Amino acid sequence: MTSARGVGDYRLTTAEICYRLPDHPELLQTYIWQDIDIAPQYPVLSKFLRFWQREIEGQLHSVRVASAGLLQPARFRLPSALTKLQ
Numbered sequence: 001m002t003s004a005r006g007v008g009d010y011r012l013t014t015a016e017i018c019y020r021l022p023d024h025p026e027l028l029q030t031y032i033w034q035d036i037d038i039a040p041q042y043p044v045l046s047k048f049l050r051f052w053q054r055e056i057e058g059q060l061h062s063v064r065v066a067s068a069g070l071l072q073p074a075r076f077r078l079p080s081a082l083t084k085l086q
Helices: 043-055
Strands: 010-020 028-038 060-069
Touching: 010 043, 028 043, 043 060
Parallel strands: none
Antiparallel strands: 010 028, 010 060
8 A cells, every 4th residue: 555645646736615504594605615626526525524514513504616636737837038147
């Protein structure tokens, strides 16, 4: 088993969770969650959302998910202009 979490389908996953405030259900609050997870199943996020529904009073309204690969090719760009300082 490889200990590097940066291989395979592991991705940095960010979720914007909108939920209703328990005392004021007409208002929405936003919570940002971020962790390393496996795309496209997102088991870590799914576990967190199950915990939320079971333990937290704020009713979930919506969840928006974005993810980015941990290992990406290096990006290199040449400058468009050079200046020499003396």
